[in-house]
Amino acid sequence: MxxxxxxxxxxxxxxxxxxxxxxxxxxxxxxxxxxxxxxxxxxxxxxxRDKEDLFLSVALEGGHEVTAAIARLLEKHLRKIVDVTEDLTAFALERVAAVWEFPDHFALVRTIEAEAARIPRPVLDAWIEAGPQTAHLRLAPYLAGMADRGLLSLGDATAELAADHFNLLTVVNVNQRTFYGAVPLPEDEVTETVTTGVRTFLRLYGPP
Amino acid sequence: MxxxxxxxxxxxxxxxxxxxxxxxxxxxxxxxxxxxxxxxxxxxxxxxRDKEDLFLSVALEGGHEVTAAIARLLEKHLRKIVDVTEDLTAFALERVAAVWEFPDHFALVRTIEAEAARIPRPVLDAWIEAGPQTAHLRLAPYLAGMADRGLLSLGDATAELAADHFNLLTVVNVNQRTFYGAVPLPEDEVTETVTTGVRTFLRLYGPP
DNA sequence: GTCTATAAAAAGATAGAC
DNA sequence: GTCTATCTTTTTATAGAC
Structure with a gap:
């Protein structure tokens, strides 16, 4: 080996x-x-070792790569905030576009979801941690930082919960409609969905 | 045939x-x-005709069945409102539980999502309409009715958008975590997620 | 470690009798 | 329309030479 x-x-x-x-x-x-x-x-x-070993290796590797790419997007758009609405929207749009930028990886994600019940739990857990969970949770500290600077008001919600809501209202919403990019969605509908999602997020957590 | x-x-x-x-x-x-x-x-x-025909027939049939089951849940919980929070929560909890009640169907849903790119578009569209889309959109009229009676305040949002947000904050959120039921989630975490989702929904659309 | 050639099993689809 | 038996192709995995 x-x-x-x-x-x-x-x-x-x-x-x-x-x-x-x-x-x-x-x-x-x-x-x-x-x-x-x-x-x-x-x-x-x-x-x-065999076909399964190959599949799982590739999946884990891809998870790390995409997570790293998303971490770069976070730095690019949310390190320094110029305008809360615009920066969050720009981030979400690029975050959503990752699905089209890494089509092979996300096709693999769909396959993993379909095979989830047949993948050994430790391996599946490792993939979830390397991929979706980490990409997801890394948003929270940025939101916490924005709240510290008065750009957001989290109230009694944790930054993790707010991150959860941001992802649901933008990324997850688009991914649900497109089956992770398998079914195309006109660009203006993507923009509309993301814009509305960010607006809704700011109704929940925008500055007073 | x-x-x-x-x-x-x-x-x-x-x-x-x-x-x-x-x-x-x-x-x-x-x-x-x-x-x-x-x-x-x-x-x-x-x-x-062949294996594919069998698969797609079963998928479409299952979509109709589950959509009908969800329609019954809507009637059961949202036809007459006693307490907005409790009724919405009870609905969402049973709606989420459908994933465990129809395990074969939702395993099929995962397979369809994975195969989406290979399924003929007209057939896939028919399935989306019979299943997720209809189940999803049927919530909107109930929310509109609740708004008419002053139980919700939609502001300038459409009932469809509010339905979208309700689904994202409750059902979709749980389904994302469990891969449509393939990975178990402790019942109290499900309850916690749904309860928080309904509370967040009411922060957006609750009566003034 | 890498290649060509092959074994061994599985699975989609059909022939033909009743 | 339903059954048993079979054809044909595809696929995983390995043997053995270099």
Whole structure:
């Protein structure tokens, strides 16, 4: 399972992400992954115990990458606030667009959700923590900071709860409608949904 | 494709719902569905063109059934309002519990979401309309009625938007955490989430 | 570790009798 | 329309040479 050719392993994981994303788990053939990666099938089995091991490795890796990308978006838009409404909206719009920016990953997310009941709990928990949960919770400190500066008023709500509501009203709402990007939604409807979501969030937590 | 033995067709669709729900689309074997239904595989192919036709028929049928069940919950809890908070909470709790009451159907929902990109658009649209969209939109008239009676104050929001927010804050929130019931969540956390969701909803739309 | 070739099993769909 | 038996293809995983 060690790998003196790290570039091959890399090629395999990238190919696997594409094929698993396009085909789903059961339909994806290891043959196809090997072909897409430009290696023989035997090489795939030298790097990964079996198909399931390959799938879960790719999923976990993708979770970390997307979480990192979202962390960069948080820094970009919410590190220094110029205008609360505009900055939150700009963040949410780019956050939502991640679904189209990493189509292979989010196709994988849909597959994971479908397979959730069949994935070993420790592995699933590791994925949830690496991916959605962390990406989700990292928003809270930024909101807390904004509240400290008087830009938001959390009342007796925790920053985590406010982050929860922000995500539901913007990202989750759009993802529900588009099945995580599988069904396209006109850009102006996305903008409308996010704008309304931010406005609603500020009715809950906007400065007095 | 006609069926002089309707009870066989029924047995097949019920078996298909269980097997597709348990195994997902690609993994589910028509052999297994036939065995579960107690008929031969050839009989399955006499009633349904192919595996995909069977899957989509079952999905659509399930969508209608669950939508009807949710309509009954709306009538039960929101036809006559005794206490706004309590009635909305009771409705949301039972609405959320539907995921555990129809485990096969919601396992199928997860599969549909995963396969969304591969399902023919007209068929997918028909399913969305029969299932989630209708179940979702039927809440709006009840909220509008409550607003008319002064039990809610919608401001300049439409009843559809308020319904959207109610669903996001309660049902969608729980479903996100549990992957539509695939990962269990302690009952008190469910209650806590729904209660908080209703309270937040009433901060937005409660009477003045 | 990587390749070609192959084994072994599974699954979708159909032929043909009744 | 329903059944048993079968065809055909696809797929996971491995043997064995280099």
């Amino acid at each position: 060690s790998s003196p050719r790290p570039e091959k392993r890399r090629a395999i994981t990238e190919a696997a992400r594409r094929v698993f994303g396009t085909e789903g788990y059961a339909r994806a053939a290891v043959d196809a992954i090997a072909a897409e990666a430009g290696v023989s099938k035997r090489t795939v089995y030298n790097h990964f | 006609s069926s002089p033995r309707p009870e066989k067709r029924r047995a097949i669709t019920e078996a298909a719902r269980r097997v597709f729900g348990t195994e997902g689309y690609a993994r589910a074997a028509v052999d297994a569905i036939a065995a579960e239904a107690g008929v031969s595989k050839r009989t399955v192919y006499n009633h349904f």
